[in-house]
Amino acid sequence: MLKTVLRFGLIIVALLVLFQLSNVSLFIPSLPADVVISIAAVILIALGIYLGGNIKKDKVIEVAPSHEIDVEKINSLGISTREMEVLKLIAQGLSNQEIAERLFVSESTIKTHVSSLFVKLDVKRRTQAVTRAKEWRVIS
Structure with missing residues (x-):
């Protein structure tokens, strides 16, 4: 959240600087306002590219899935x-x-199995059930 606020703050400051630079043409009459704005825009774009390249991105670490299924865990969970x-x-x-x-069964039978799995895995949602089952190496 703080990074987002700082980024938008920098954008606002850059725009204010750009607007103030457009007033430079009033002090240097031989320099048209378009040229000043173009130069300021190029400088700010370069600054944005430089700062954008330095922003650290969160690293995603992928863990290789374990192909071994823990049969003892499956049995202990019932x-x-x-x-x-x-x-x-x-x-x-x-x-x-x-x-x-x-599986050639009724939907209510599947709902019963899913509810039973939720209790055994101690979860409340399908995604949690899959995540927990993978963590406990119940499924691969």
């Missing part, structure tokens, strides 16, 4: 084979209806 199938399909981004069609 996740059934069908719930594992449902969890893998949730991780693929399928809706309850799509999962039901794939």
